[in-house]
Amino acid sequence: MRIIVALMVVSSLTLAGCAGWRDSRVNPGNWFGGGAPKRAAQPTTSTAASNPLIPDQSGSIFRRKSAVEVYEGTPIHSVTSLALEPSSGGAILRVTGVPLRQGAFDVRLTPVSGRIDQPVNGVLAYRLEAIQPTTTPQGPERTRRVHAGRFLTDETLRDVRVISVRGAGNVITTRR
Numbered sequence: 518m519r520i521i522v523a524l525m526v527v528s529s530l531t532l533a534g535c536a537g538w539r540d541s542r543v544n545p546g547n548w549f550g551g552g553a554p555k556r557a558a559q560p561t562t563s564t565a566a567s568n569p570l571i572p573d574q575s576g577s578i579f580r581r582k583s584a585v586e587v588y589e590g591t592p593i594h595s596v597t598s599l600a601l602e603p604s605s606g607g608a609i610l611r612v613t614g615v616p617l618r619q620g621a622f623d624v625r626l627t628p629v630s631g632r633i634d635q636p637v638n639g640v641l642a643y644r645l646e647a648i649q650p651t652t653t654p655q656g657p658e659r660t661r662r663v664h665a666g667r668f669l670t671d672e673t674l675r676d677v678r679v680i681s682v683r684g685a686g687n688v689i690t691t692r693r
Contacts, residue, residue: 589648590623590646590647590648591646592683593614593615593645593646594614594685595686595687596614596682596688597689598611598612598613598689599612599680599682599691600691601680601693604668607668607670608668608669609666610626610643610668610682611664612626613663614645614665615658616661616663617661618649618653618656619654619655619660619661621648621649621650622648623647624646624663624664624665625645626645626666627643627644628643630642634669639676639679640678640679640681641669641681642682643681643683644682645665645682645683674693677693678693679692
């Protein structure tokens with residue numbers, strides 16, 4: 518009985534090991550009526566070009582990617598709160614807004630002047646923006662609420678008297 522069990526274990530392990538040699542003549546599945554081993558079809562396009570999860574790596578590996586980022590966010594409908602909280606080395610600007618529809622994401626405070634953290638005549642102005650889908654339901658306000666924050670250094674705040682954040686429908690300001 519032990520000999521039969523040992524032979525069964527050895528033969529099952531041997532057959533399981535042949536799975537890696539799918540097209541080989543050693544594989545017992547190819548022994549009867551298999552004919553010539555099958556060849557895998559060669560893909561006509563490269564794997565990277567057909568797989569959307571692999572980014573396009575055109576060009577040299579030594580070339581840096583473009584530093585220009587295109588942000589496609591649109592202004593949030595209304596800004597509901599603005600808070601400037603002291604922190605070590607500066608302050609944290611916290612903003613809450615409510616878009617028209619649910620599902621807004623990638624919320625950012627983008628500078629209005631185009632210059633990052635550079636006040637113009639003592640006013641530091643931001644726009645609360647997000648990428649907002651147009652096909653989602655409106656829903657209640659608590660499900661649409663979004664938050665954004667930005668750290669402002671002491672150097673930036675030195676020349677700032679007013680901080681304003683704009684939405685599509687309103688502007689909220691705070692004075693220092």
